[in-house]
Amino acid sequence: MSTKPAILNWASKDGEFKRQQSVFRNHIEADKNATFAAEKDRYHLYVSWACPWAHRTAIVRKLKGLEDIISISAVHYLLGEKGWKFASAEECPGAIPDTVNNAQFIREIYFKANPDYEGRFTVPVLWDKKHNTIVNNESSEIIRMFNTAFNHFLPAEKAKLNYYPEELQSDIDSTNEWVYDTVNNGVYKSGFATTQTAYENHVFPLFKSLDRLEKILSENKFLVKNTFTEADIRLWTTIIRFDPVYHGHFKCNIKSIQHDYPHILAWARRIYQMEGVSDTVNMVHIKRHYYMSHLQINPTGIVPVGNGPDLTIVPS
Numbered sequence: 001m002s003t004k005p006a007i008l009n010w011a012s013k014d015g016e017f018k019r020q021q022s023v024f025r026n027h028i029e030a031d032k033n034a035t036f037a038a039e040k041d042r043y044h045l046y047v048s049w050a051c052p053w054a055h056r057t058a059i060v061r062k063l064k065g066l067e068d069i070i071s072i073s074a075v076h077y078l079l080g081e082k083g084w085k086f087a088s089a090e091e092c093p094g095a096i097p098d099t100v101n102n103a104q105f106i107r108e109i110y111f112k113a114n115p116d117y118e119g120r121f122t123v124p125v126l127w128d129k130k131h132n133t134i135v136n137n138e139s140s141e142i143i144r145m146f147n148t149a150f151n152h153f154l155p156a157e158k159a160k161l162n163y164y165p166e167e168l169q170s171d172i173d174s175t176n177e178w179v180y181d182t183v184n185n186g187v188y189k190s191g192f193a194t195t196q197t198a199y200e201n202h203v204f205p206l207f208k209s210l211d212r213l214e215k216i217l218s219e220n221k222f223l224v225k226n227t228f229t230e231a232d233i234r235l236w237t238t239i240i241r242f243d244p245v246y247h248g249h250f251k252c253n254i255k256s257i258q259h260d261y262p263h264i265l266a267w268a269r270r271i272y273q274m275e276g277v278s279d280t281v282n283m284v285h286i287k288r289h290y291y292m293s294h295l296q297i298n299p300t301g302i303v304p305v306g307n308g309p310d311l312t313i314v315p316s
């Protein structure tokens with residue numbers, strides 16, 4: 001394996017981790033005259049099975065039955081000095097090489113779309129094979145496109161699945177806002193902090209939000225009005241990584257999902273057991289990515305054995 005793990009410092013001078021804004025923000029539309037019109041086999045999704053943001057897009061692609069319409073590549077779990085790298089399935093089980101651009105690194109995709117690109121080379125990336133460019137690299141927007149833009153190609157039972165229904169949009173948006181800030185990004189802000197103050201500034205609000213989520217899920221099956229929506233999908237990819245990774249690696253250890261949040265756990269199992277969802281979970285990639293790539297946090301690169309709670313148990 002030639003990808004060398006990098007000792008990267010993810011925090012800024014003040015010890016705080018700041019996530020950069022995604023740059024490619026175009027949209028696929030159902031309208032066939034649109035610049036990025038929905039078409040079969042025109043778009044390609046680049047993911048890492050380890051990444052919680054990319055994981056959202058893989059889940060919606062699966063749940064909506066878009067596998068035959070949108071092709072996919074998955075990178076090697078290690079994030080090295082040159083960023084995400086492709087690998088063969090023999091070299092890295094679960095990896096899916098880039099047969100669209102034949103790239104070795106994700107960065108090549110960004111430079112193909114914009115030779116002057118200066119941002120980070122993040123996944124997910126949604127690629128347009130027709131215009132040879134990146135449509136979008138923001139997971140929250142990619143899942144909305146997958147939710148509606150391809151419906152006319154789908155059988156009725158898939159087309160009718162709507163994870164952002166109009167009547168729930170304002171509730172979903174307001175839930176997403178605090179969940180993103182304190183939970184999805186809160187684990188990173190805690191884990192990548194390089195001062196005690198920066199860490200504590202984020203770890204307490206994180207657990208306050210988990211307590212709030214536990215209360216919501218003790219009264220409801222799903223986060224917003226008892227309906228399974230994108231708010232659940234967006235939170236879920238963080239929750240299944242919580243005990244196996246964030247609790248230890250990112251020092252988010254005030255409580256654990258398994259022992260302290262029975263309603264969050266039951267909800268996590270409910271979603272894991274939805275058809276197709278477990279196919280998108282690769283715990284080897286998840287654990288190895290964090291523990292072996294962030295050597296500034298875990299210098300030995302040792303990967304803990306535990307996988308977190310058993311999600312196959314049927315919740316009562």
Ligand SMILES: N[C@@H](CCC(=O)N[C@@H](CS)C(=O)NCC(=O)O)C(=O)O
Nearest residue numbers: 051053120121122123124137138139
């Ligand atoms: N806002 C982006 C965030 C994506 C993101 O930060 N991905 C991480 C992996 S978890 C990444 O690719 N990082 C590589 C890097 O920053 O070099 C989204 O939600 O799509």
